[in-house]
Amino acid sequence: MIGCGYVGLVTGACLAEIGHEVVCTDNDEAKIRTLQAGQLPIYEPHLDQVVERARAQKRLSFTSDVHEAIRSGDAIFICVGTPPLENGDADLSAIDRVAKWIATESRSPKLVVEKSTVPVQTGQQLKRALAVYGRNGGATFQVASNPEFLREGTAVGDFLHPDRIVIGVENKTAEEKLREIYRPILEKRFHCPVHTKGCPSSDPPPFVVTTINSAELIKHASNSFLALKISYANALADLCEKLDANVEEVTRAMGLDPRIGPQFLRAGLGFGGFCFPKDIQAFIRLAERAGVDFALLKEAEGINKRRIAQFLEKARRVLWVLKEKKVGILGLAFKPNTDDIRFAPAIDMIRQLLAEGAHVSAYDPEAVEKTRAVYPKIHYGADAYEVAKDSDAVFVVTEWPEFRALDWKRIHGLMARPLVFDGRNLLDAAEMKRLGFEYHSVGRPD
Ligand code: UDX
Numbered sequence: 475m476i477g478c479g480y481v482g483l484v485t486g487a488c489l490a491e492i493g494h495e496v497v498c499t500d501n502d503e504a505k506i507r508t509l510q511a512g513q514l515p516i517y518e519p520h521l522d523q524v525v526e527r528a529r530a531q532k533r534l535s536f537t538s539d540v541h542e543a544i545r546s547g548d549a550i551f552i553c554v555g556t557p558p559l560e561n562g563d564a565d566l567s568a569i570d571r572v573a574k575w576i577a578t579e580s581r582s583p584k585l586v587v588e589k590s591t592v593p594v595q596t597g598q599q600l601k602r603a604l605a606v607y608g609r610n611g612g613a614t615f616q617v618a619s620n621p622e623f624l625r626e627g628t629a630v631g632d633f634l635h636p637d638r639i640v641i642g643v644e645n646k647t648a649e650e651k652l653r654e655i656y657r658p659i660l661e662k663r664f665h666c667p668v669h670t671k672g673c674p675s676s677d678p679p680p681f682v683v684t685t686i687n688s689a690e691l692i693k694h695a696s697n698s699f700l701a702l703k704i705s706y707a708n709a710l711a712d713l714c715e716k717l718d719a720n721v722e723e724v725t726r727a728m729g730l731d732p733r734i735g736p737q738f739l740r741a742g743l744g745f746g747g748f749c750f751p752k753d754i755q756a757f758i759r760l761a762e763r764a765g766v767d768f769a770l771l772k773e774a775e776g777i778n779k780r781r782i783a784q785f786l787e788k789a790r791r792v793l794w795v796l797k798e799k800k801v802g803i804l805g806l807a808f809k810p811n812t813d814d815i816r817f818a819p820a821i822d823m824i825r826q827l828l829a830e831g832a833h834v835s836a837y838d839p840e841a842v843e844k845t846r847a848v849y850p851k852i853h854y855g856a857d858a859y860e861v862a863k864d865s866d867a868v869f870v871v872t873e874w875p876e877f878r879a880l881d882w883k884r885i886h887g888l889m890a891r892p893l894v895f896d897g898r899n900l901l902d903a904a905e906m907k908r909l910g911f912e913y914h915s916v917g918r919p920d
Contacts, residue, residue: 475489475496475497475498475499475543475550475551475553476499476500476540476543476544476550476551476552476553476554476572476575476576477500477552477553477554477555477568477572477590478498478499478500478502478505478506478509478515478536478553479500479553479554479555480516480518480624480626480629480748480814481553481589481590481622481624482498482500482551482553482554482589483498483509483514483515483516483518483521483525484518484521484624484629484630484633485551485553485589485622485624485633486498486534486551486553487521487524487525487528487534487630488524488630488633488634489551489655490524490528490531490533490534491524491527491528491634491664491665491667492634492658492659492663492664493533493658493663493664494533494655495533496528496533496534496535497535497536497537497542497543497546497547498534498535498536498537498543499536499537499538499539499540499542499543500536500538501538501540503538506536506537506538507538509525509536510536512525512526512529516812516813516814517812517813517840518626518627518629518630518812519627519628519630519811520630520631520667520668521629521630523667524630524667527665527667540575540579541575541579544575544576544579544580544584545579545580545581547584548582548583548584548585548651549584549585549586549587549651549652549655550576550584550585550586550587551587551589551620552569552572552586552587552588552589552590553589553590554568554569554572554590555568555590556568556569556590556591556592556752556756557752558752558755558756561759562755562756562758562759563593563756563759564591564592564593564752564756566592566593566596566599568590569588569590569592569596569600570603573586573600573603573604573607574603574607576604576608576615577603577604577605577606577607577608577611577613577615578607578608578611580608580611580613580615581611581612581613582613583613583614583615583616584613584614584615584616585615585616585617585618585648585651585652586600586604586615586616586617586618587617587618587619587620587652588600588617588618588619588620588690589620589621589622591621591622591693591694591697591749591753591756592619592690593690593694593756593759593760594687594690594691594694594760595687595690596690597617597618597619597642597686597687597689597690598686598687600617601615601617604617616643616644616645616647616648617644617648617686618641618642618643618644618648618652618686618689619640619641619642619643619686619689619690620639620640620641620642620652620689621640621689621690621692621693622693623636623637623638623693623696626747626808626809626811626812626814627809627810627811627812628811630667630668631668633659634659634664634666634668635666635668635673635676635679636659636679637679638679638680638681638682639656639659639660639679639680639681639682640682640684640689640692640693641681641682641683641684641689642683642684642685642686642687642688642689642690643683643685643686644685644686649683653681656681659678659679660678660679660681661678662678693753694753694756694757694760695757697749697750697753697754697757698753698754698757698771698774700738700750701745701750701753701754701771701774701775701778702770702771702774703737703738703739704738704739704740704744704745704750704774704778705744705745705773705774705775705777705778706739706774707721707725707738707739707740707741708741708742708744708777708778708781708916708917709777710724710725710741710917711741711742711916711917712784712917714917714918715916715917718919719919720917720918720919721741721899721916721917721918722741722899722917722918725739725740725741740898740899741899741916741917742781742873742897742898742899742916743781743782743785743819743823743871743897743898743916744777744778744779744781744782744819745778746808746809746816746817746818746819747808747809747814747816747817747818748814748816748817751775751778751817752817754771754774754775755775757771758771758772758775781819782819782822782823782826783826785823785895785897785916786823786826786827788895788914789867789869789895789914792867792893792895792912792914793866793867793893796827796830796831796832797830797831797832798831798832798833799832799833799866799867800832800833800835800864800865800866800890801827801832801833801834801835801865801866801867801868801869802834802835802836802837802855802858802861802862802865802867802868802869803820803823803824803834803835803836803837803861803868803869803871804836804837804838804858804861804868804869804870804871804872804874804877805820805837805838805870805871805872805873805874805877805898806818806820806821806836806837806838806841806842806844806845806871806872807820807838807840807841807872807874808820808872809872809873810872810873810874810875811840811874812840812841813838813840813841813843813844814841814844815841815844815845815848818841818872819871819872819897820836820838820845820871820872821845821848823869823871823897824836824845824849824852828849828852833853834849834852834853835852835853835854835855835860835861835865836849836852836853836854836855836861837854837855837856837857837858837860837861838872838874839874839876842854858877858880858885859880859881859884859885859888862885862888862889863888863889864888864889864890865889865890865891866889866890866891866893867891867893867894867895868885868889868893868894868895869894869895869897870894870895870896870897870898870900870901871897871898872898873898873900877900877901878900878901882901882905882906882909882911883909886909886910886911891912892909892910892911892912893911893912893913894906894911894912894913894914895914895915896913896914896915896916897915897916898916899915899916899917899918901913901915903915903918903919903920
């Protein structure tokens with residue numbers, strides 16, 4: 475496993491959990507030291523149990539010696555980051571660097587598996603790079619694509635109970651090798667830390683075998699489609715606000731049609747995180763390069779980019795002037811059950827609030843430390859109540875379930891002005907009104 479970021483760590487730990495011997499490496503030595511010391515550099519439910527068990531059973535180890543990791547494996551999973559470049563393209567330099575290491579260090583045949591999200595045809599380039607960099611060595615390489623569909627916050631469950639396993643291969647040998655790797659999941663032979671009282675019964679996940687190009691495309695196409703659904707719900711929410719309808723009622727009824735489905739139709743502040751924003755951008759660029767104008771995706775991206783400014787405009791209409799107002803932010807992570815703030819709506823919202831001279835106080839159950847590194851000077855409350863105290867408005871930015879369970883009556887008493895902007899439609903509008911709040915949400919009648 476090369477790359478101990480979120481995907482590498484979950485994949486490595488779960489492959490060890492299902493019985494394989496896994497060596498993980500990363501060029502970030504501090505991260506490896508943290509892992510060797512038995513700590514995790516990210517918060518992800520159940521991952522600590524999986525790592526601990528696998529390490530105790532000597533199936534999972536961490537090393538900063540990339541050469542040792544390469545030599546130890548028959549299959550090498552590349553899980554390095556592919557962040558966006560200025561022009562929106564995915565930066566593939568880390569994959570290129572890893573290809574060089576693999577090509578020069580390998581002494582035996584290797585199956586090289588792309589896990590990182592990459593543009594279509596990266597597999598072909600990878601194969602060429604391995605051949606060129608390894609021309610003086612004796613090792614042979616096969617390349618495969620194995621896109622991941624892990625959601626942060628439920629990644630361990632997603633890995634062990636996938637909707638589908640997709641592999642893109644060039645031949646039967648690579649297919650069989652990957653089938654062997656995933657056999658415990660296909661046959662449901664593993665210890666599941668998520669369902670302690672036994673996993674719900676279900677059919678084994680489909681094992682989808684495609685070409686490498688198709689597998690690469692499946693990942694971008696899936697994420698972009700989900701992003702499209704969210705932007706559709708958000709545009710619908712804008713329409714509902716203008717026409718005095720309720721977006722939740724509309725999307726609930728829409729989702730009952732199995733051709734549409736209920737998921738990813740939650741209107742709010744839009745999608746964040748390290749996948750959707752960059753994947754949709756990379757997919758648009760990919761289509762452009764291929765000479766296809768995927769305007770549909772450009773609009774979905776545009777709708778998303780406008781969410782925060784639009785929501786703040788709503789706040790401005792109520793608060794009038796933002797300068798010197800004391801504003802509380804509930805939720806910093808891009809979604810609940812993670813401490814990840816990359817491309818999080820809260821980060822953009824705080825930037826815009828600070829630019830207008832508001833005094834920001836924030837709280838998140840997991841993501842405060844990571845946010846502190848970006849905004850060291852804002853105030854961080856020990857809990858939601860401290861953030862609400864004396865504030866002129868509270869913004870709900872991440873849909874952490876515990877925010878729903880807060881003592882809102884108490885919050886009402888603490889605030890300078892009992893005004894709530896719920897950017898995730900987390901709270902019950904009628905109940906908030908009953909408690910005496912001025913309450914505004916997204917696409918629901920105020
Ligand atoms: C996503 C994909 O779901 C996963 O399959 C892929 O492997 C990685 O990218 P993730 O980024 O962890 O996973 O989060 P996801 O649950 O998809 O949510 C992405 C963003 O969309 C979050 O900011 C979330 O708040 C937002 N969202 C999601 C909505 O605004 N509305 C919805 O209805 C669903």
